[in-house]
Amino acid sequence: MNHSRLFFSLRALTSKRLFHGKPQLKINGVVYDTHSDFTNVSSTILNLSDRSLHLEPAHPIGVLRKQIEDKLNSTSNSYQYYNDFRPVVTVEENFDSLGFPADHPGRSKSDTYYVNDKYLFRTHTSAHELECFGNIQGFSPRTEKRAPTEKPGFLITADVYRRDEIDRTHYPVFHQMEGARVWKRSSEKSSESHEPLHIQKIRDDLCKLEKQLREESSNLVVEDDKSLESNPKQDYMSDLEVDLCSQHLKRTIELLVAQVFNKKLQSMGSEDQGAQLQVRWIKAYFPWTAPSWEIEVFWKGEWLELCGCGLVREQVLLNAGYEKDSTVGWAFGLGLDRIAMLLFEIPDIRLFWTQDERFHSQFHEGQITRFQPYSKYPGTTRDVAFWLPEQKESSLIHENDIMEIVREEAGDMVESVKLIDQFTHPNSNKKSLCYRINYQSMDRNLTNEEINKIQENVRSQLVQNYKVSLR
Numbered sequence: 001m002n003h004s005r006l007f008f009s010l011r012a013l014t015s016k017r018l019f020h021g022k023p024q025l026k027i028n029g030v031v032y033d034t035h036s037d038f039t040n041v042s043s044t045i046l047n048l049s050d051r052s053l054h055l056e057p058a059h060p061i062g063v064l065r066k067q068i069e070d071k072l073n074s075t076s077n078s079y080q081y082y083n084d085f086r087p088v089v090t091v092e093e094n095f096d097s098l099g100f101p102a103d104h105p106g107r108s109k110s111d112t113y114y115v116n117d118k119y120l121f122r123t124h125t126s127a128h129e130l131e132c133f134g135n136i137q138g139f140s141p142r143t144e145k146r147a148p149t150e151k152p153g154f155l156i157t158a159d160v161y162r163r164d165e166i167d168r169t170h171y172p173v174f175h176q177m178e179g180a181r182v183w184k185r186s187s188e189k190s191s192e193s194h195e196p197l198h199i200q201k202i203r204d205d206l207c208k209l210e211k212q213l214r215e216e217s218s219n220l221v222v223e224d225d226k227s228l229e230s231n232p233k234q235d236y237m238s239d240l241e242v243d244l245c246s247q248h249l250k251r252t253i254e255l256l257v258a259q260v261f262n263k264k265l266q267s268m269g270s271e272d273q274g275a276q277l278q279v280r281w282i283k284a285y286f287p288w289t290a291p292s293w294e295i296e297v298f299w300k301g302e303w304l305e306l307c308g309c310g311l312v313r314e315q316v317l318l319n320a321g322y323e324k325d326s327t328v329g330w331a332f333g334l335g336l337d338r339i340a341m342l343l344f345e346i347p348d349i350r351l352f353w354t355q356d357e358r359f360h361s362q363f364h365e366g367q368i369t370r371f372q373p374y375s376k377y378p379g380t381t382r383d384v385a386f387w388l389p390e391q392k393e394s395s396l397i398h399e400n401d402i403m404e405i406v407r408e409e410a411g412d413m414v415e416s417v418k419l420i421d422q423f424t425h426p427n428s429n430k431k432s433l434c435y436r437i438n439y440q441s442m443d444r445n446l447t448n449e450e451i452n453k454i455q456e457n458v459r460s461q462l463v464q465n466y467k468v469s470l471r
């Protein structure tokens, strides 16, 4: 998660105006009490929360999901697929069960859409790990809402929600896939190798993956950071278990990545076909895995981060009801939108959400095709400049709050919002900010009149909500 963009303060005001103190909200059929200090979910978000783009077979996000699911299936029949999790989860599921510290910035209201103090819009698919680990038969005694599965792995696809900046690659809703795989430890030895049965099993699974990789992706060049320095293993796992599980994890992800990008290389024509595909593993940190990595792919001249992963911390498995020392396993989380933008050559993330037939008619189930822009409507910029109020506790504003106001007033008619100027007055010590808003629709021409109206609303909402003085 990128939490580096906090620049005013960690405290965000709630969007009081959005629900005018309405006592309850109905989301996907469930009624939630609102909480005046917490509720910051906007109507834009509520409207997007039942779109489920990943379930549309011919939508680029749906096509990519299916392609990855099919590929994982080809490695083994060990993964249960979950595609229908609703977006509202508990704070426990999204953060606590995964070991997020109490002061982790991801929990702040400036980054996350809260329904109330207990429920939020999931910020990642990892929020469902607890339930899915708990759902694997023979590993956990928990009785879950769903029918338990015998498969020792899972793959979840869902939309996830984060308050964020506005530009061509950021949208408050995007898509992730969460994969995981566990092995039950055994003290019984294999008669062939004289190793514990689960070690033998991981080795066998790994061998199959390596063979598949050699056969299908001989153009893959991998730079692997295997050192565990500053990427410590967990004490309960042996060095051999760490080594085998990590390799199994990395080879699984390499297979998925290679398949997706090689398919694109093929579609790009003979010159690119057979070209090397370079990936590298980099050490990372996530509260619920150790050791942890990220994989990057070298694509069109830059390293692109694709996926975070690691060996699941035992505490997560214990939280899911597993017995101590009983299980080893891995997990990964993959963002779909950026990959889909690149594969389908979609220049603006808002296009995924358009209802325009000129977009949708271009895509077909099972096919990666290049997006043909139907027309480019001109953008119009408007600046809004204001003095921030005195920095009293009640008046602190986070940049994401400004984004939220623009998003709420302009919907998908806003292309980007950028801070273009800031300074502090030497005498009054007051701070001034100026944002440039680019209004541009993907689907039609906007009139000056409608832009002026939106801009006026943005200005007055800033004053009303955050007591700024317009300049």
Ligand code: DAH
Binding pocket: 001, 123, 124, 125, 126, 178, 179, 286, 289, 307, 308, 309, 310, 331, 332, 333, 334
């Ligand atoms: N949930 C993480 C994110 O949104 C991605 C992730 C990283 C998922 C590591 C994992 C993992 O399961 O092991 O940034």
